[in-house]
Each structure stands twice: as C-alpha cells, then as structure tokens.
Amino acid sequence: MALNERLDETKVLRDPVHGYIHVDLKVVWDVINSSWFQRLRRIRQLGGANMVYHCAEHTRFSHSLGVYEIVRRMISEVPDIDQALNEYEKITVMLAGLLHDAGHGPYSHAFEEISATSHEQYTCRIIEENTEITKILENASEGLSKDVADVIRHKSANPLLSQLISSQLDADRMDYLLRDAYFTGTTYGEFDLERILRTLRVKDNRLVVKESGVYAVENYIMARYHMYWQVYYHPTARSYETLLHMLFKRMRDLGDTEDPTLLKQFVPLVTKGKIPLEDYFALDESACSYGFHMLVHHQDPILRDLAERVRDRKLFAYADSTPQFNRQMRAKLKKAGYDLNYYWGRDSVMQKPYVPYRGSQESAVWVWMKDGSVRELSNASNIVYSLIHGPVHDDNKVYFPADVI
Numbered sequence: 001m002a003l004n005e006r007l008d009e010t011k012v013l014r015d016p017v018h019g020y021i022h023v024d025l026k027v028v029w030d031v032i033n034s035s036w037f038q039r040l041r042r043i044r045q046l047g048g049a050n051m052v053y054h055c056a057e058h059t060r061f062s063h064s065l066g067v068y069e070i071v072r073r074m075i076s077e078v079p080d081i082d083q084a085l086n087e088y089e090k091i092t093v094m095l096a097g098l099l100h101d102a103g104h105g106p107y108s109h110a111f112e113e114i115s116a117t118s119h120e121q122y123t124c125r126i127i128e129e130n131t132e133i134t135k136i137l138e139n140a141s142e143g144l145s146k147d148v149a150d151v152i153r154h155k156s157a158n159p160l161l162s163q164l165i166s167s168q169l170d171a172d173r174m175d176y177l178l179r180d181a182y183f184t185g186t187t188y189g190e191f192d193l194e195r196i197l198r199t200l201r202v203k204d205n206r207l208v209v210k211e212s213g214v215y216a217v218e219n220y221i222m223a224r225y226h227m228y229w230q231v232y233y234h235p236t237a238r239s240y241e242t243l244l245h246m247l248f249k250r251m252r253d254l255g256d257t258e259d260p261t262l263l264k265q266f267v268p269l270v271t272k273g274k275i276p277l278e279d280y281f282a283l284d285e286s287a288c289s290y291g292f293h294m295l296v297h298h299q300d301p302i303l304r305d306l307a308e309r310v311r312d313r314k315l316f317a318y319a320d321s322t323p324q325f326n327r328q329m330r331a332k333l334k335k336a337g338y339d340l341n342y343y344w345g346r347d348s349v350m351q352k353p354y355v356p357y358r359g360s361q362e363s364a365v366w367v368w369m370k371d372g373s374v375r376e377l378s379n380a381s382n383i384v385y386s387l388i389h390g391p392v393h394d395d396n397k398v399y400f401p402a403d404v405i
C-alpha cells in the first residue's frame with residue numbers, strides 16, 4: 001500500500017458537530033477499522049460528567065474522528081498550512097490527530113490514577129509496539145509509526161505538526177469543547193470554529209491567528225473556562241470519580257485474584273504490575289461495568305457496597321474542605337463505622353483558562369497584528385490579559401457517604 005493511496009470514493013461519516021467526517025486515504029480508513037481504534041467506542045469521553053449531564057454518553061471514538069476532521073480541514077482549507085507542510089507531514093499529522101487518544105483507559109482519570117498509567121504512554125505503545133495499528137502504518141510507509149508517535153510526544157522534527165494537535169489552540173481542544181457542549185446540552189462550550197479556521201496563518205513556521213480573529217479566540221478561551229467549571233469540574237462528576245477511585249483501590253488492597261466474583265479483566269489491575277497491551281485492550285468500560293455488576297455479590301462488604309454505589313449512582317455527598325468541617329465529619333464517619341480509607345475522599349482542582357508561556361513557545365497562542373508584528377495572545381487581548389492576571393480559581397472538596405450528614 002502506498003502512503004497516499006486513495007479510496008475509490010471519499011467515505012463520509014455523519015457527525016453532529018462537523019456535519020461530516022471526510023476520509024479519502026486508505027491508511028486512515030484502515031486505522032479507523034482496526035480493532036484498537038474500534039475499542040474507543042467502548043471508552044466514553046467524559047469520566048463522570050454523564051452522572052450530571054445524562055446525554056453525555058459520547059465516546060473517544062467520535063472525539064478522535066472529530067480531531068482528525070479538524071486537522072484535515074486545517075491542512076486543506078488554511079492556505080498557509082497547506083503550503084507549509086509536505087504530503088508526508090500532512091498524512092502524519094492527520095493520523096496523529098486520529099490516534100492522539102488511542103491509549104485512553106476506562107473512566108479517564110480515576111483509572112489512570114489507580115493504575116499509575118498515563119494514557120499518553122499507552123497511546124505511543126499502541127502506535128509503536130507491534131499492534132494492528134503499527135502494521136497498518138509501517139505497511140503504508142516504513143518509519144511512519146514512530147513519526148506519528150513523535151507528533152503526539154512533541155518530538156517531531158517540524159514543531160508545527162504538534163501545534164496543530166496539541167497546543168492551546170489545537171484541534172483536540174476545539175473538538176472536545178464543541179462535542180462536550182453538544183452532548184451535555186450546555187452552550188458554554190460553543191465558539192466560532194469557522195472564524196478561527198479562516199483567520200489561522202503560519203508565520204516563521206509557527207501557527208498564528210490574524211488580529212481580526214482575536215474575538216473568536218477570546219470566545220474559545222472563555223468557552224474552555226466555563227466548560228471546566230460547569231462540566232469537567234462539576235462536584236457531582238468529581239464525586240463519582242472519587243467513588244470509582246475507592247472501588248478500584250479496595251479491589252487492589254484486597255488483592256484476591258482467585259475470587260470468582262472478580263472479573264478476569266480486573267486481575268492485571270489487582271496484581272499491580274505494568275498492564276500488558278492485550279490486557280489493556282480487554283479492560284474497557286463494557287468489561288468494567290459488567291465487573292462492577294458482579295462485585296455487588298462480593299463477600300467483602302466494603303467492595304460490595306462501593307460497587308453498588310457505582311452501579312446505582314448512590315454518590316458521595318460533597319462539601320467545601322475546611323479544617324473544622326473535615327475534623328467533625330471524619331469523627332462522625334468513624335463513629336458510624338465507616339473505614340476512612342474508602343469513605344473519605346478529597347480533591348483539589350484549579351484551572352487557568354490560558355497560560356502565556358508553558359515550557360515552550362509553541363504552546364502559547366500568537367497573534368499576527370495588522371502592523372506586521374507577532375504578539376502573544378495576552379498582549380493582544382484585554383480580556384485574556386485580565387483573565388490571566390486575576391486570582392486563580394480553585395476548588396477544594398471532600399466526599400463522604402450522604403447518610404452521615
């Protein structure tokens with residue numbers, strides 16, 4: 001198969017965010033049809049937010065296709081990007097957009113925390129370690145799997161490629177904001193994607209936005225800010241994630257791999273080693289939800305209770321974390337017989353809507369001013385300037401069984 005081999009006709013996949021996803025390259029189509037990519041249908045996009053927004057059942061599969069589509073549009077509809085990249089780079093960056101979340105495990109962050117795995121590492125392993133995807137990529141062009149993984153880990157020879165899929169104005173964020181807004185039914189995440197695409201340029205091999213596009217970018221930054229506090233950091237979603245964390249933790253602490261009510265897919269997690277790729281493949285959200293169902297009959301009362309809470313959405317209550325409240329509540333929980341290792345959770349979240357400089361110049365948003373100069377976004381927008389110089393919004397919560405209040 002040649003790298004640029006086209007399909008007989010362009011495949012179009014209906015999508016509520018983009019209208020259609022367009023695929024005309026055979027290598028892209030083959031990756032979409034691989035078992036590792038199809039696995040993403042069984043991993044939902046939002047860990048706990050569907051406990052708040054009941055229609056947020058969309059998956060990493062649809063988000064990955066959406067990111068691919070935005071990258072495809074960037075390289076074909078933005079003349080500067082079209083001219084800045086050669087054909088090999090264009091195909092590489094489209095594949096990187098498609099595969100950037102291939103390593104996500106079940107329930108996003110609750111699982112990553114407990115298994116001490118990062119989804120980025122798994123993404124690169126899935127691309128490079130001899131899976132079906134590796135074979136498709138290597139078959140199309142020798143060395144392609146490493147080049148695609150390099151874009152994802154920001155090691156690409158051409159930094160413009162990583163900017164398109166992973167910066168502060170990238171195809172990944174643009175898709176998840178629009179998609180999560182659509183499926184949660186919130187309007188905070190909406191912004192003018194068309195306007196941003198129209199005003200993108202490349203200057204000195206760096207992605208910039210024209211001064212006339214600053215309003216659309218401000219809107220996008222605000223959309224992100226609102227989505228974080230209203231959706232991603234919603235305390236009920238965090239309560240659910242705390243519960244999942246406690247359930248996985250209890251399962252690991254018991255460490256009983258012989259138990260008949262323990263689904264075999266959970267065994268690699270319980271034994272605490274590095275999870276091999278084939279076991280990781282089997283541990284999707286379908287397996288987990290069946291596994292939780294079985295644990296409702298477990299002999300351990302804590303595991304049984306936590307599994308029932310997860311299955312039936314009997315979430316922990318939450319409150320602002322203060323030393324006095326925490327002291328009193330912990331005493332009450334102990335008195336009621338709760339094991340604080342599994343029935344007392346806390347977390348702390350904070351979010352900066354935009355960071356002017358984060359390790360590398362590529363991650364900032366650059367504005368091409370009418371006078372020809374290039375300025376970092378906070379020096380070109382009063383709104384963004386005020387946002388980053390205001391106090392940092394953070395939120396510290398504690399979680400505990402509701403019956404103790």
Ligand code: ZN
Binds near residue numbers: 063067100101172176
């Ligand atoms: Zn993503």
